[in-house]
Amino acid sequence: MVELQKQEYIIEVRGLVKKFGFKSALRKVDLFLKKGDCLALFGPNGAGKTTLIQTLCSLMRPTAGEVVIAGFDTRYDREALHNIIGVIAHDTFLYDNLTAAENLYFYGRMYHVKRLNEKIKELINLVGLNAYVNDQVQTFSRGMQQRLAVARAIIHDPAILFLDEPYTGLDQQGIEDLKQLLMKFRNQGKTIILTSHDLSRGLELCNQAAILNAGVLIYQEDIANIKKDDFKQLYLKLTGEKKWPVQAPLLASSKNSRRSCGKISYPS
Amino acid sequence: MSASKRVFEMTLEIITFLAMFAALYAIFLYAPVEQTMGIVQKIFYIHLPAAFLAFLGFFITFIASILYLYKRDLKWDAAAFCSAEIGVIFCTIVLITGPIWAKPIWNVWWTWDPRLTTTLILWFVYIAYLMLRGVVKEHQRANFSAVFGIIGFVNVPITFLAIRLWRSIHPVLITSRGINISTPMKHTLALTFLAFCLLFFCLLKSRIRLEKMRMDTGMLSALVEEKFYSK
Amino acid sequence: MCLFAFLVLIIFSFAFGTGLKSFKGIIPGILWVAFIFSGLLGLSRSFGVERDKGTLPGLLLCPVSPWEIFLAKMIGTFIFTVIMEIFTLLVFTILYNQNFLPFLLPLGLVILLGTLGFSIIGTIFSAMSSTTSTRDVMLSILVFPIYVPVIIAAVKATGLILDGTSIQTIYAWLKILVAFDLVFLLLAYLTFGFIMEE
Numbered sequence: 001m002v003e004l005q006k007q008e009y010i011i012e013v014r015g016l017v018k019k020f021g022f023k024s025a026l027r028k029v030d031l032f033l034k035k036g037d038c039l040a041l042f043g044p045n046g047a048g049k050t051t052l053i054q055t056l057c058s059l060m061r062p063t064a065g066e067v068v069i070a071g072f073d074t075r076y077d078r079e080a081l082h083n084i085i086g087v088i089a090h091d092t093f094l095y096d097n098l099t100a101a102e103n104l105y106f107y108g109r110m111y112h113v114k115r116l117n118e119k120i121k122e123l124i125n126l127v128g129l130n131a132y133v134n135d136q137v138q139t140f141s142r143g144m145q146q147r148l149a150v151a152r153a154i155i156h157d158p159a160i161l162f163l164d165e166p167y168t169g170l171d172q173q174g175i176e177d178l179k180q181l182l183m184k185f186r187n188q189g190k191t192i193i194l195t196s197h198d199l200s201r202g203l204e205l206c207n208q209a210a211i212l213n214a215g216v217l218i219y220q221e222d223i224a225n226i227k228k229d230d231f232k233q234l235y236l237k238l239t240g241e242k243k244w245p246v247q248a249p250l251l252a253s254s255k256n257s258r259r260s261c262g263k264i265s266y267p268s
Numbered sequence: 269m270s271a272s273k274r275v276f277e278m279t280l281e282i283i284t285f286l287a288m289f290a291a292l293y294a295i296f297l298y299a300p301v302e303q304t305m306g307i308v309q310k311i312f313y314i315h316l317p318a319a320f321l322a323f324l325g326f327f328i329t330f331i332a333s334i335l336y337l338y339k340r341d342l343k344w345d346a347a348a349f350c351s352a353e354i355g356v357i358f359c360t361i362v363l364i365t366g367p368i369w370a371k372p373i374w375n376v377w378w379t380w381d382p383r384l385t386t387t388l389i390l391w392f393v394y395i396a397y398l399m400l401r402g403v404v405k406e407h408q409r410a411n412f413s414a415v416f417g418i419i420g421f422v423n424v425p426i427t428f429l430a431i432r433l434w435r436s437i438h439p440v441l442i443t444s445r446g447i448n449i450s451t452p453m454k455h456t457l458a459l460t461f462l463a464f465c466l467l468f469f470c471l472l473k474s475r476i477r478l479e480k481m482r483m484d485t486g487m488l489s490a491l492v493e494e495k496f497y498s499k
Numbered sequence: 500m501c502l503f504a505f506l507v508l509i510i511f512s513f514a515f516g517t518g519l520k521s522f523k524g525i526i527p528g529i530l531w532v533a534f535i536f537s538g539l540l541g542l543s544r545s546f547g548v549e550r551d552k553g554t555l556p557g558l559l560l561c562p563v564s565p566w567e568i569f570l571a572k573m574i575g576t577f578i579f580t581v582i583m584e585i586f587t588l589l590v591f592t593i594l595y596n597q598n599f600l601p602f603l604l605p606l607g608l609v610i611l612l613g614t615l616g617f618s619i620i621g622t623i624f625s626a627m628s629s630t631t632s633t634r635d636v637m638l639s640i641l642v643f644p645i646y647v648p649v650i651i652a653a654v655k656a657t658g659l660i661l662d663g664t665s666i667q668t669i670y671a672w673l674k675i676l677v678a679f680d681l682v683f684l685l686l687a688y689l690t691f692g693f694i695m696e697e
Contacts, residue, residue, distance in 0.1 A: 020406065020407045021407060021486065021490075022483075022486040022487050022489070022490035023493070024490070054556075054697070057560065058560075059556050059559060059560065059697055060696075060697045061696050061697070078564070079562045079564055080562070082560055082561060082562040083562045091553035091554075091556065091557075092553075093553065093554050093556060093557025093558075094554070094557075095552065095554055096552060107557070107561070110558075110561035110562070111561060152557070337690070337693055389647050393644040393645065396640045396644055399637070400627070400637065400641065403631040403632065403637055404627070404630055404631055405630060407697065408630060408696070411693040412627050412630075412693075414693070415623070415627070415690040415694055416627070416641065418686065418690065419620070419623070419645060419683070419686055419690075420644075420645065422683075422686060423644075423645050423648070426648045426675065426682065427648045429675060430647070430648035430649075430651045430652050431648075431651060433651075433652075433655075433672070433675070434651045434655060
């Protein structure tokens with residue numbers, strides 16, 4: 001039974017609590033994702049989206065609860081875990097006194113990427129920065145930096161991607177390119193978690209949607225069961241009230257989906 | 269707090285109070301005046317226990333720091349902090365009483381004796397420890413100060429060895445020779461030792477209680493905020 | 500860093516005037532003060548740059564342990580500090596007409612061991628103080644008290660070497676330097692993960 005559980009989910013989050021001092025940023029979050037799932041995580045500012053992503057990718061240590069990704073506990077198997085996850089966050093993690101190619105070369109070496117030079121060429125091509133390969137990153141616009149950050153995050157071909165507001169600063173073309181790229185990854189069977197303010201962008205890409213509010217995962221649903229036109233109303237209703245624990249009708253609405261996809265958190 | 273615990277603490281406080289008075293009596297009225305050094309020798313009854321307790325305080329910080337990193341329970345962090353604070357107080361007492369005694373006896377306020385110098389360095393280390401706690405972010409404070417608490421204490425023997433070697437190369441002008449201690453003096457010293465130890469634990473206990481209260485109020489205010497959310 | 504060391508030496512020559520030539524005993528002191536103050540300057544950049552540019556999480560996300568990050572940072576600091584020290588020795592030779600060449604081997608050993616200790620504790624404390632707003636002040640306050648045994652041992656050993664005594668006399672000092680380096684290397688191995696945690 002336990003074995004089955006392990007096989008079934010690639011991301012397991014159980015009773016995750018993260019506190020900063022006495023303030024809770026995450027309150028008992030439970031989240032289960034299967035391989036190939038693509039989750040769009042919505043939530044207002046300060047809901048704990050970034051904290052959740054950072055805890056998932058082991059940058060933050062959970063105060064309580066556990067995060068197990070592909071069988072690796074984020075507290076103990078960090079190095080093994082880092083080989084299979086890629087992270088795009090608010091910060092680009094780029095050294096701005098190095099050129100685009102040098103940045104990729106540095107991170108490629110850190111991840112022990114084989115045939116690195118070809119890989120860098122391929123990635124630069126992919127994110128459309130051919131003309132700027134040998135320019136220092138500090139001369140880049142925010143959008144270009146974000147493109148390079150995408151290339152940096154996938155240099156080791158990770159099986160799981162965490163994207164924290166990946167569309168920030170990208171122009172229309174950039175958004176389109178990134179979307180195509182993420183679509184490609186999805187089709188390759190990569191697992192993706194993406195946070196966003198923009199409901200429609202998240203919904204068109206993912207097969208699951210979740211809403212985080214005040215550190216509680218109040219809603220998780222398969223995208224097939226969501227009426228896209230009503231989702232905005234639902235989102236505003238759920239987040240606007242700043243209410244938790246979750247009301248009973250809401251849980252009932254997602255009852256049948258619990259078997260098929262992830263679980264709903266029951267705030268204690 | 270449970271009533272029995274409070275009773276225990278009250279008893280401890282009263283005993284400490286009485287012991288301190290007894291120690292004062294012993295120091296000034298019971299113990300004879302030392303023949304060569306005169307009245308100033310009496311400061312030793314305070315100096316010696318204070319030095320011991322300063323080291324004890326820092327040692328507790330060291331142990332509590334290790335325990336915190338091992339168990340990740342914030343109560344050990346609080347214990348390490350409180351103990352370091354009290355250790356610094358006693359260390360300050362040592363550094364003040366020392367020169368008062370040294371001036372008439374050694375004819376200098378300060379000498380770079382290994383023990384003196386190590387104590388001074390120790391004082392700097394734990395002042396740094398307290399300052400570090402003041403400036404780092406709250407969620408990193410416990411980890412950082414625990415690491416520094418360990419490093420600071422491990423450094424003590426190395427510092428002591430280095431300073432001893434350093435001084436022994438120069439001609440030794442002043443040695444702290446053994447003092448001829450008569451029996452009443454021994455009794456007095458034992459009593460003040462006991463009284464100071466009691467004082468130390470009293471202070472530590474109330475300081476930890478205070479710290480616990482501070483943590484509880486922080487927890488409460490966070491809870492109130494959450495209730496506000498759920499309204 | 501090198502420029503700063505140069506300036507320190509110049510300041511010393513103003514401060515002591517011609518007295519410096521007549522009193523050889525203070526040469527090791529001047530050298531090590533120049534080393535430490537200039538080294539501190541480079542040290543604060545070790546993790547400061549990463550924190551400023553927000554690249555530290557990127558580094559931590561790589562499949563390396565905190566201990567490896569520590570080693571890399573420490574070796575980087577070590578190399579740059581040693582380069583600065585070689586430069587300082589050269590300037591010292593020219594300014595004060597002091598020939599270090601006959602003592603190069605034992606002196607080099609003492610300097611390398613002392614700098615290693617400096618890099619080890621400096622890297623730990625740089626990682627700590629870089630998160631604070633009073634970065635450089637905090638770094639000095641943390642480093643100096645812990646660094647005392649190395650300062651004593653290194654200055655003394657340097658003095659003995661420059662006096663032309665045999666290597667046996669500095670043996671005890673070398674032991675202290677080695678002990679310091681090993682103990683804190685071990686402590687860094689055990690504790691650096693806690694410092695990298697958010």
